[in-house]
Amino acid sequence: MESRVELFAAIRRDARVEELSIRELAKRHGVHRRTVRQALASAMPPARKTPTRSSPRLDPFKDAIDDMLRADLDAPRKQRHTATRILARLIDEHAATGLSYSTVRDYVRVRRAQIDLEGGRRVEEAAFVPQIHEPGEEAEVDFGEVWVVINGVKTKCQMFIYRLSYSGKAIHRVYPTCAQEAFLEGHIDAFETLGGIPTRHIRYDNLTSAVLAVLHGGDRRRKENDRWVLFKSHYGFDSFYCQPGIAGAHEKGGVEGEVGWFRRNHLTPMPEVESLEELNEKIRAWEAADDSRRITGKLNTIGTDYQAEQNMLSPLPVDRFDPGLVLHPRVDRSAMITVRMMKYSVPAHLIGRTVRVSLRASHLIVFEGHTTVATHPRVASRGGHVVNLDHYLEVLKHKPGALPGSTALAAARAAGTFTAAHDAFWAASRKVNGDAEGTRELIDVLLLHRSLPAEAVAAGITAALTVGAVTAEVVAVEARRHAATLDSAAAGEGGASSDRHPAAQGDVGEHRVVSLTQRRLTDPAAVIAGLPADTRPLPSVAAYDELLPRRAAAATSTADLTKASTS
Template structure:
């Protein structure tokens, strides 16, 4: 095209400047006189005509192919003809034999199917641009993601909340896409953006919100889940439900594109984390980085558009909303409750009673009335057990023999809450006081965790072991002293005990039993003279001399015995 454009310009220049005739111009540029006339009439060369290629082998079968494609317009989506199936039917029903190749039929079907869809009104080729006012609309969807969770490849679900104006998106990964994750994701998103869209939020017809779709209506009416209605009423926003299936996919294309973009750019390769809480913390950092990106050909970044949009959002309600599914299981004799086939421990004082459970996306919270009594990370597997050692301390103090083999102790060791400091104290307490009494001392130390921080209790254990005292009272005293002086930040930690001697309540009996060689070590020097019984010997001598002079005289306050 560029070569012809230059040729036309040269012809027009020679005609204008040199005055050459059409015949002379045609001879000079070796073109037909018709081309010279076209150049003189219009500086733009006419487009080249593409010859229509004939397909003599396919022409006799085009009517049959069109009939199959028209039948597909009313057939179920998964039972429509493929190009290969059309070729087989042509061979079987129309004696096509070996005259047609698969590539010939495929190329014709690809073009003709699109034309038939348009003629039947099934495909809209024109997209109307939409304007999204700031703070008015958002879209929500779930996407499947795979995570290496604690070394195990695990399928999880990513909740995505996307603001239509700025493109600001909030992502959270949960082990399930149940209603508890659906509601918790909304709360996380509302908190992160600091408000609520004023017009509506778009959804597909997921069961967490929609109980049933009322087919045959034109106003998108739905029968909503009762808890979802309560949630929307609490936060004060409206829901817009897209058409079911593929027909409504374009109605929330923004969030579906965001699911794919974030999954490709941030979650590939699969992230390796110890917990979903760790992954969601990483995601918060990635979301902050995404504020600097630009969507398509926009002038401003996502963060700049969101800064304009955020003040126009509706405010958050003052009262909190519990997103968990409420259940009321009964505590069994092992102080366990069963929630979705998984067992969780509660304090032993609630055995035989019903408790209220809030089943949330990542945790299980147990209440007695309105008072929380236990909290566990949610186990996504169908079976499993989560026990906490603190829930069994009262009964273990009565039955210390059950402590070493208890499941609660094994779980505490696995999670790291039963530290090496506890192990050392337990071993020293059993060596000094015996198994039963030593275990009870350890349990008294573990009970300190209910009112003191772990760092203070561990520091108290270390200080008690330093002076050879295996007593819960000494641990409590040292832990309070550690907490009162600012803990590890005060500079008075274990090394300080060797620098400045301090007065402590120490049991010398326990110290000798724990380490006989350390009886003198670490104690202040005793400068007092050694005790003597010389003064008592002088009293005996005086008594003997007085008795020899008056044998009938008795010492005061003593009776006389006369034979």
Template sequence: MESRMDLFARIRRDARIEGLGTRKLAARFGVGRNTVRRALQSAEPPARKVPDRVAPKLGPFKDAIDAMLREDLAAPRKQRHTATRIWNRLIDEHAAEVGYPSVRDYVRARRSQIAAEADVLASVAIVPQEHAPGAEAEVDFGEFWIDLAGTRTKVFIFVFRMSHSGKAIHRAYPTLSQEAFLEGHVTAFEELGGIPTMQIKYDNLGQAVKKVLSVGRRREENDRWALFRSHYGFDAFYCEPGERGAHEKGGVEGEVGRFRRSWLTPVPKVTSLAELNGYIERCEARDDDRRITGRLSTVGQDWERERTRLAPLPADRFEPGQPLTPMVDHSALVTIRQAKYSVPASLIGRRVRALLRASEVLIFDGRRLVARHERVAVRNGQAVLLDHYLEVLRIKPGALSGSTVLSHARTTGAFTAEHEAFWDASRRVNGDAAGTRELLDVLLLHRHLPASAVIAGIRAAMSVGSVLAEVVAVEARRAATTDPTVPAPSSVVTANVVSLTQRRLMDPLAVIAGLPRDRRPTPSVAAYDELLKRRTAKDAARNSNEGAHPA
């Protein structure tokens, strides 16, 4: 189909070359004379007039639609009218006989007009911004799911994104605690090697803001957060509450979703959060090669230019953990944030010092670290170690079999099949109480020797039928000394165990026990017999001399 532009060009060509008049040109091209005149006057066809479409059935209800749209200005974002809902209300409340397309088209055009009339267009319009290198960053939290040791678990990801280059640091934490918030910042500052010189943008997070004040962007900050900002020397920019401020840090909000889709899908399968964060760090390195839409350089290239503009880190590192001073109860447990953690039983009844971090809990007796646990994110959960109760169990060995700490040790893999086998064999030989004490002595070895060395010692002792903790200790120390890197238990040779009982047995059994055949000659006491003969001769001579002497 010929366009109007082509038609005008042909009319003007024939008029110029052949000198045809208006009537002949109209007849040749099948158009009206007015069209020919407009073509001869201008090479560009005039714009077509769009007729104002009249909707006589919708007209009486336009005011009602406008009222509904004005109500939406103050309504929550997820509870605003759709065109379908407005159409249904017109039918139900006004008995309107109008079609859905008419309502849809009117709502589509009228919604933005009403927003502009109410002077709220500025809250939804986005003005492109330029960010100076090293000046600004944005922070946000997201959430995702992982399979943690086979259990589907929700975790939270802290994201710190540089506004200029798009370089981002991500870390996963079990909770949305202030400790995670601060630790995420410390990790980001140290990974980036500096601090933004201008500001960092935030939502009104409870980890930082105690109260949103009614005037401007002023906020009443949490005391610990204020101390943290003062230590690192940066300014915080708090976005407008709700949807009005969503666009003010759109870079990091988009980064949360992008990273989750790119690297955390499908659901990651890990054994610990440390393993997960190691995987995230490798993903961040690969992200340096990507290009943000509209840029010629990669994120890594932009970051290399930006990193030199950051402010330096302070000399001292801020401790993001929360200091606490809990009391140790009669079960050798301390309660921290509605979770319980074990400590050595010798501290029962004393107050200790605890440091609550994002992913772990450290417990000190004075300056001495006495316990380290992964942070428990479940209310009323427990983190206990069998090692903390060994001294008590030596006094009460019967309490071990049904104890919570033994159940936890089996679940975590700290109490292995080798421990179970040694315990069973020791109880058969020594009885329940004495056999359990032998096991507890073996467990005490873990305080001084690597776990795999102790396991090697257990295997070596049991290979010759010994269920004594002393034999396990000797072989465990030998395994640790032989290979300082602590080899896997399966690689340890156990044939070098010396059984004193088997040494006294016949040579064939000694060979079975792994001992070399004793080829030395049988011991003889013949030399001692010669000494005895000499002593007897001397005694006889002395007795004869005494008999010959006169009285």
């Protein structure tokens, strides 16, 4: 199909070459004489006029629709009129039965934008003024949502991002939440990793971890959280808060873009890790590799600009700020405390008491007075729990039957702290000592983990099983010997411990343990652990029997003398 530009060109060519009249040109090209005159006047066809479409059915109701839209200027965001609601009101209040939804929708879409602009709610065109950032002066902070597969479970986490405005050097840390403890801990990690603090300010949006309320009045005043004010005072920096909502996103556009770039390039597909600590270690390696990246519009790489900026940062204070949030939960009858809807175990002797908790971004610490009694990783999923078998050992010593089906034992098996060696010792001990006493022996072995390394206790269990002496005393002796051997090797002494039996000095791996208790509980005819046969004769009391007549005779003589003296 011939375009209007080609049509105008053909008309102008025929008029120039053949010198045809306007009537003849119009007849040849099948157009109106007005079109011929336009072609002869200009090679560019005039723009087509868009016809103004009238809405005779809608016209009587336009004022009513405008009133509804103007009322929305002061209404809450989630309670403003939709096109559906406007049509319903027109039908109910104005008997507008002849209107269609599409007619109302198209008018509302255009008119709402115009009324918002008139009311000052919407800016017609946003104008941006390019800014420069001096080295060491500014940084930007934000949180971004990320999904991580932790131990096979898809979990929503929060990524803290701190970005230097001049070089673009950024620190990323993934935490279970974006609560204030994660906010503060992310700052501390960033300050210490980068080796300094910006001299001018750090830009933020209105995070609840820092801002309690936005104070209106034409400026950027905020009501800040007291702990956040204390943190800023400790590290000596100022905060700059962006405009609320989407209008202020461009004021920290560097970190906004960093969130998406890092998530697309390093966290896609979703990383699969055992813990957030493992993920954050990987992130540190990615950050180091990103130093060779060049940001669009810059001449140097991130690493080069950061080297120039690092010396411009303010030094860190001598003391490190404690980012933990202090809480005081009460220990329930299951020796558990509830912190932010998650449950954590504590030693059973604290049941019914109130403890002090320091809640950190990735873990929490439980104190009894000034003594640390428990440290747990922070649970990422709501309603989760962390149970430590060690916290229940004293209770299980009195209730051994509760151990097999306990949540603490299942958690210890899942974590790998209750090993196959423990299970083997437990089975052997129950076979010899019975269920209750055998379980108590196992609990005594588990108590050894409080004072000895896990490797030493495992070696003690292996030695006891090898010789068939499944008692906690034997495990303790061999575990201490193994620990002493490890200490000697670590100190460079080598060899076996000096308190070990000389027969075993030649081969540290050979265990010559003899349990007299075990011998007494088993068949006397069996040869236990290489114990030599007892060839000694049975003991005799014949020599003592010879003394009995002499004692009887002496007693008779004494009685006769007493009788004679009294008579």
